[in-house]
Amino acid sequence: MISKRIEEIINLLDRCNTLADIGCDHGYVAVEAIKREIANKVFAVDINFHPLLKAKELSKKENVDDKIEFLLGNGFDPIEEEVDEAVIAGMGAENICSILSEAKDRISNTTLILQPMKDIELLRKWLFENGFDILKEKVVKDKNRFYVIIKSTFLLDKISFTDKDIYIGRYIIDRTEEGYEFLLKIKEKMQKIFKMKTINFLDTSHEEKILTMLEEELKKW
Template sequence: MELSFRLNKIADKVTQNSIIADIGTDHAYIPIFLYKNNKIKSAIACDISKGSLQKAKDNIFKHNLQENIQTRLGNGLEKITIQDNIDTIIIAGMGGMLMIDILKRGHNIVESAKELILQPQKDIDKVREYLHKNNLKIIDDEMLKDDGKYYTIIKAIKGKEQTPYKKEEYIFGRIEIEQKSNILKEYITKQMYKMEIVLKNIEKTNVQSRILEIENEIKMYKEVLKCL
């Protein structure tokens, strides 16, 4: 089974021999791929949508993995129990605020898991902040480009960050900055270009507060670019 570059990267970050819960599994591509590649012991594929879960069930059946990958219909982690002994929680392809809500509601399951692999579509800074506020440290943080779009995958485990993150590290990821990521450099350069256009247009309207906001953002982006 072929996975997209994004899903492949997510699968790559799962620790060998884990029991995983894939929340918002949709087609169940991640658990199927992981099981078929002998990376996991078993999986629970969860989704809030009956239609999505049906797609997951059909695919699991097609690969004859009903014994190895269970499916559960429910909101976030609500259908996962401590007795499931989940090692790895994967949540990918949904907004950061929804992800935070899922982690909050399912905090007992999060606390019992060994690792989280998250790929928020937006509000990525908020997800990083949430992890830190809940004693989870980020051990892997990667921006990638798939089919022209930028994605970020975060891996977190229990523990405290040694040094507090700065604002720009919450926005772009400390690890990405430290590793001088070319993808991040490309992303920031593009974002800055877009913001400069917005700034030019907005200058005509004279909305001072917004102008200042964008100017400050551009300043911060330039500072980060200097490190990359």
């Protein structure tokens, strides 16, 4: 059974020729992309052998294994061609940024679907600083946990961005109930950090700035 998170990742994909599923694990994205005729060919990559075996088994069961290439390795390294689209989901932003950094010269024509499990602001900052624009963001609440999915592509022009773009996001403001709930959750987290820092006489100017931005944004809903 495909989770809501995976379903939303798949929904953000465009019809394409080649798709890379980096860190494919169970292989749900790879298999569904072929089954739903979103991609003609998928490169399912994982740094660990066991997940690849699981993905391969699933693809055989679903009769799509002839259209998926299973590759063991780090990030984009084992893929020998430029792909149209790539999904990197279910890992920390730091790991996603490091995978993107290592592949920077070969993903300028690739649409990226990225779903970090934590430190979303780190990923937004990396994308903007490295010339990748954020086209879309989606907040998904699945089994009481929030996930943000980012769709991004490389731009030739320099990208200007603000703190708000990094900490709140440009497109979370799509006025969905889930988006609103997510902003409240960030506010709660930020308030906790603020309190903890205040107790310890630490500088809270960063948290104050973000809390003000959040208040302003929440007022608009």
